[in-house]
Amino acid sequence: MYALDHVIRETGTRLQWDPYREIGTLWNGETSVSFRPGNSVVLEDFTTKHRVPGITRQNGALVFSATALETFKGIFAVPERPADGRRVGAIFIDPGHGGKDPGTIGRHARENGMFEIREKNIVLKISHRLVDLLKRQYGDREIVMSRTDDTYLTLEERTEAANNVPIRDGEVIVFVSVHANASLNSRASGFEVWYLSPEVPRDGLVTRTSAGFNDPDLVSLLNTIRDEELTIESILLAQSVLNGLEATIGGFTDNRGIKKESWYVVREAKMPSILVEVGFVTNEAEALLLGDAEYLNKVAHGIYTGVKNFIEDFERQE
Numbered sequence: 001m002y003a004l005d006h007v008i009r010e011t012g013t014r015l016q017w018d019p020y021r022e023i024g025t026l027w028n029g030e031t032s033v034s035f036r037p038g039n040s041v042v043l044e045d046f047t048t049k050h051r052v053p054g055i056t057r058q059n060g061a062l063v064f065s066a067t068a069l070e071t072f073k074g075i076f077a078v079p080e081r082p083a084d085g086r087r088v089g090a091i092f093i094d095p096g097h098g099g100k101d102p103g104t105i106g107r108h109a110r111e112n113g114m115f116e117i118r119e120k121n122i123v124l125k126i127s128h129r130l131v132d133l134l135k136r137q138y139g140d141r142e143i144v145m146s147r148t149d150d151t152y153l154t155l156e157e158r159t160e161a162a163n164n165v166p167i168r169d170g171e172v173i174v175f176v177s178v179h180a181n182a183s184l185n186s187r188a189s190g191f192e193v194w195y196l197s198p199e200v201p202r203d204g205l206v207t208r209t210s211a212g213f214n215d216p217d218l219v220s221l222l223n224t225i226r227d228e229e230l231t232i233e234s235i236l237l238a239q240s241v242l243n244g245l246e247a248t249i250g251g252f253t254d255n256r257g258i259k260k261e262s263w264y265v266v267r268e269a270k271m272p273s274i275l276v277e278v279g280f281v282t283n284e285a286e287a288l289l290l291g292d293a294e295y296l297n298k299v300a301h302g303i304y305t306g307v308k309n310f311i312e313d314f315e316r317q318e
């Protein structure tokens with residue numbers, strides 16, 4: 001039997017230990033193996049099951065059989081995604097609302113009559129411009145819109161469409177939902193970026209079937225681990241897009257920062273996901289800006305730069 005130190009050294013891994021559930025995960029780069037003392041099944045990358053007898057405790061210390069060590073070595077010796085590393089395979093742009101759902105509406109009395117602005121129209125214009133920019137930069141990736149015209153879609157249809165974008169193993173989809181804000185306070189103004197709250201678990205990322213385990217505790221733990229990874233990526237994406245917007249429209253309006261929330265459309269999407277609120281249609285000055293094509297162009301450029309910088313960081317080799 002081998003001690004934990006020996007196994008860690010031999011496999012070049014680091015250990016993440018959950019003391020509450022007694023589950024260890026060994027990490028080497030993006031490859032992981034999760035195990036529980038006394039359980040003869042281990043999980044590679046939270047999905048592939050290996051039968052490995054002989055992971056137990058002796059006098060409180062973890063010990064591993066020769067079979068366990070050899071299995072681990074085999075798993076970690078496989079070069080995962082050489083040369084190219086992690087990759088964003090697709091970018092999904094979701095203009096909020098549409099069709100019978102106008103989103104928020106701003107109405108402002110002007111000298112020449114009422115000025116009305118509808119969220120569904122603004123976010124569609126921004127999204128089209130954003131997709132143009134992304135397609136020019138990323139011709140080799142899937143750039144998909146939830147809607148390209150004034151169509152009504154349910155939130156379920158949006159997330160289903162995003163989840164059905166084809167990507168290869170190991171790739172992620174970047175999900176960006178574009179919205180505009182409203183407030184009873186007509187002075188409220190500015191842009192903000194939302195990401196999923198870590199307090200809200202994204203169920204279903206690891207199912208019992210895909211995990212190959214019949215252990216609800218383990219399945220829920222694996223969900224938590226994946227959820228944390230996705231949340232971190234979502235926060236990085238949110239920060240990057242916020243920075244992009246600050247650079248293009250920060251001089252015109254307020255930067256309201258990053259927020260966390262459990263938007264359905266974001267929660268159900270199994271990918272780094274954000275929701276951008278580009279400004280307040282209920283603020284007269286901001287509504288006028290949002291009615292200006294050149295301003296919407298700036299907004300699109302800000303989001304584009306944020307997504308692009310996120311992708312560059314995400315794919316940079318460690």
Ligand SMILES: [Zn+2]
Nearest residue numbers: 096103179180
């Ligand atoms: Zn909205």
